[in-house]
Structure formats: structure tokens, C-alpha cells
Amino acid sequence: MNTYGKQFRITTFGESHGAGIGVVIDGCPAGLPLDTAFIQQELDRRKPGQSKITTQRKEKDEFEILSGVFDGKTTGTPLTLMIWNEDAKSKDYAHIADQFRPSHADYTYTEKYGIRDYRGGGRSSARETAARVASGAVAKLLLHPLGIRIQAYVSQVGKVKLEKEYSQLDLSLTENNIVRCPEPAIAEEMIALIDATRKNGDSIGGVVTCVIKGTPAGWGEPVFDKLHAELGKAMLSINAVKGFEYGSGFAGVQMLGSEHNDAFYTEEGKVKTRTNYSGGIQGGISNGADIYFNVAFKPVATLMRDQESINEKGESVTVSGKGRHDPCVVPRAVPIVEGMAALVLADFYLRNATSKLR
Template structure:
């Protein structure tokens, strides 16, 4: 199965299955001289860890990371950094009852059609647990970006039809981890949480929208034709299993605007030419403008629901009903926040290195 590697000069290869022995990642292209320990990675993994609130799956995993290579004496060596997390609370037998019944909304049937068989233990590689490797790799990317003043953070702006109001960057930093739904609008967060509870009680699930912001952006990241910064960000976010749409800046709203409304006019600020507004979301012509990067990902409802659905038994080719039991998130966006941050950080780090902007001397004391 190809397609497990993401990135160019800074790239990750994730591996492992949801109910196998472990999941992990190999990060290639990490500059030498970066101070790195399990603590740096663990703090990010703890944010996506299951069982941390009522809006996540009750599967109990510590998701404790171990670094196998690429670090010596607490400093990166410039060789591939390999990390893994053991699956300690796996329960593969819990999926035996649906091994011949593909789950609606999942990749089950299409893995089977493509490869002739599939790992029915929680979906194997198609499980959301694969994102552990992304978050671990993203933790390194975020630490590298910090040396250059770039921060990446995300928040839930819509969940179950409840929309958050406008918030400042400071509110996002301060409030996101204060709510189970990871919305910076604390009033809207309470309403979102109620929608999660209602869906869970009905045996259903809800989707939403995650907004990702990067501040401290330099000018000119990206390649003008193939390799546009926004194209790579869209590809990274769309590679997350639950994401069904991505927009940058005003996004789809631009289709309802006039050019005079959409265009970010220029002005002089402290001797620099800068855009007056940021409808473009910090990227024009595939290149970063120096303004904050703003993008959003539309996340579908969790496909594993206990409400009865229609399916087919592939062994008998008979139509049947399916009710999915077990431990599943009633909504995905809150736990996707660190995953979305990781994917954007990976793209930005890749472009920083590709563009010759990440001088290793910054990393050395």
C-alpha cells in the first residue's frame, strides 16, 4: 500500500493499524541540533488522546510516545526521527461481528474492492488512530517553527449547526483548551456541547468546522505554480480521513463577492507595502503574504453510529442492517484540532526548508 508518506524536504511516513500492536511515524528531514524529547511530543499527543472528555471515544489509551532514533543526548542528529505509540487498550475481537458487513461512511468496502481483503479491526489504516503519527511529526514541526516566530493553532468554529462568534487570536490561545469542544467562544461552546449530548443519546453523531490559523508568517513561502502553499495545505488537510472540504481566507464566500470587495488593497505601513485586508487568508498566487494564514476544514459526522443503517453482507450478498457497537467519538472536530494544527505545521516547515529559510544555526545554542 503506497501513499503513507507526506511532504518533500520535511516528510513523515506513518505506519500501524488501529488495533495492531502499535502506531508510529518516521520523520525525515529534521535539521540537526534541535533539542527534542518525548515531553515535546507527548504534550501534543495528549491533546488528541481518546477518553479525555465526554465528546470523545471512551477507549482508554495513554498514547505514551517513545523515540527510537534520530535523537542523541536530547538533540536531533539530522537522521530520521522514528517514534511509536503502543496500542494498549485494543480490542480487535469487538469487530468480528461486522467483518463481512461494510460500515456506511467508512472505507471498508472500498479497501476490500481495491486490495481483495481488509483489516476489519477498527478499520486498520483507515482508522482515525493513524493520526497519532501526524500529531507526533507535527510536534517537531511546531517546535521548529517557533524558532522563526511562527505559531499554528486551531479551534472549532461550528459544531452540530452551532456557530461560534468572532474571537481574537488571544481568545483562541486562552480559551480553546478550556472547553471539551475546543471552541474559543465559551458561550457557543456550551450550546455545541448540548448538541453532542443530544446526538450521542440518539445513537447518532455530528460534524463541524475547524479553523486553523498561523501567525508570524514570512512573505513568499510556497511555489507559484505546482507546490502552491494553499494547494499543499489543502492536500494536507484533505488527507485527514474525516475532512470533506477546505477553504482559505473567505473561501467559498468569494464566489458571492465582487472583485472590488474581494481584492486586498495595498498600503504602506512602517515603510513596508502590506495588504489592507486579509480576504485571501494570507496566501495570494500560492505565496504567503506575511499576514496570518487562515483556513478552515469541514469535518463530517463520525460514521460509526449505533443507530441502525443499511448495508450488505459481502459473504452472502444479502442486504442487511448494521448497528455499530463499541467505543466511538460522537463528534470528530474537537479531537481533530491538534491533527489539523499538525498538518498545517508540517506543510509550513516543509516549505521553510525547501525555501532555504530554516537555517540550522538558529537551532544550535
């Protein structure tokens, strides 16, 4: 499916080397002031060619509104945003027209559809995420008046790991360096590692941590559409994602229940918890505390070195690395993670409006 959401729904379209990438947003309420400068700012955070540690493909990623806006406000009809491709170099992929790149979607797309767009991976390219960031920016605009803020940052690259918890960090520093890590000294180590990996023709993975503040208690569905389940689905749908954990995550298995339980108390009439191992979600529903989670990204599959593989005939071939690729995706993945989180929350915001009589 190319559609996500129930009340706030997005459908993305386009390929890496096609005419462009776009998204149709259906269910966005009428009357939302559409801050185009903010949407462009979000796209600029994701666009290629930002620094020496990202792909050198040059795309401005300037968007065009095709429908759904009048006098600067949404009309309630389908909102369509279009981003035209300007710097596609399809010839860079001619050598893999009949070859399967290791750990790419080449083979699986061929098995599923019987045809594939080998130019930059076509629909399986990370370029598709531009549409997610654009629509996620609209979702953020819907959530901002509610006081909800979503902040992601790079917490790990390879073995270089940020040991501090998010509450110990100044997240306002995240955008101050090209790797988007809020701890300057660790950021420099990460940048050096990615750059050395790039020069060696290899790639490396990492972790993006996301913190959501201000979500009211009561958002989420109790059984199949649990809030954390939808966040996990949204994150795992992002290219190169291999893992998702929220709250205490896998580390929680080492704790006793008496240590892990989040005790309730009231302060100025508000229900709070003394700890937050639940990650702001209990029973699949938000409890008003900070929501936080980690997203693990694998090393990029395209390497600037030869790899063994097969072609469509099953013959052994050597796949040569060409083109423009990120040696590590996590710096540009930060706004993608935020955008997908915003889409999940915007959907639950609208769904929750019908959960009970007022």
C-alpha cells in the same frame, strides 16, 4: 502513499488494533532540541477518552523515540517515534468481519486490496492521526524559533456556529473547555448538542478553523505546489474531512473585485495589506499576513444504532453499532489540523532555503 512532504518528509505506519502507531521523519535538520514534554502535550490533546463527548477508548498515547536523537537533539538521520496500542478491543468488531459499514472504507479497501483489517478500520482508522500529531509537534518545534504560531479551534458543530471572526476572539481560551471553542457560551451549546447526539446513538459533524501567524512572505511554489494547495491536500487527507476553504473561501464569490482586493501599504518598512481576504496567500505564495482556513468534518460514520448494508457476498445485512467511537470528531481534530499545517510549513521552510541565491 503513506508518505507526505518533500524536504521534511513523514511516513506513518501501524493500524488501530495492531501493535501500535508510528512515524518516521526524514529530512529534519540536525541540532533541533527535541522537547519531549511538548510532543507529549500535543499527543494528550488528541488522545481518546478525554471527556464524555469523545470515544471512551483509553490510550495513554505515550511515545517512544526509536532513532534520530542523541543528547536531546536531532541527528539529521531518520527520526522514528512509536506509540504502542494498549486498549484495543478487537472482539468489538468481530460482527463486521464480512460486512460493509455505511460510509466507511470497508468496501473501498476490499476493492483496492482484496483484503482488509476490520478491527477498528485498521489503517483507515482515525487512530493513524496520532502519528501525524507527533510528527506535527516536531514540525512546530522547528517553526517556533521563527516566530510561527499555529492555533486551531472548533468554530461549528452541526448548526451551532461561532459567528465571530478569529480576530475578534481570545484564542487563548480554546483549551479551557472539552469542545475546544474559544467562546464559552457557544462552547456549552456545542457540548450539549454533541452529548444529546451521543445519547441518541447518532453522530454530528463540525468545522475546525485554523489561524497561522508569523509566516514570512515568500513560502510556497507558484504552480502545482501552491501553499494553499498543499494545505488543502494535507487537510483533506485527514479522516472524515469533506471540505477546505482558505481566506474568503466560498463567501468571496458574493463580493466585487473592488471589495475583495487586499490593498498594500507599508508600515515601519514592512509590506502589509489593509484587508486579508487572500488568507495570507497570493499566487500560491505566502505574503506575510495571517493564514487562515476552515476544515469541514462529516458526521462520524459509525452509529450506535442499526443500519442497512451488505456483506462481502452482496447479501443484505443489518450492521449493528458497537465499540467505542466519537459522536463528533472535531474536538480531537483540533491538534490534528494544527499538526498537518505545521508539517506543510516545515516542508516549505526547508524548500524555500534553495529558492534563490543569498
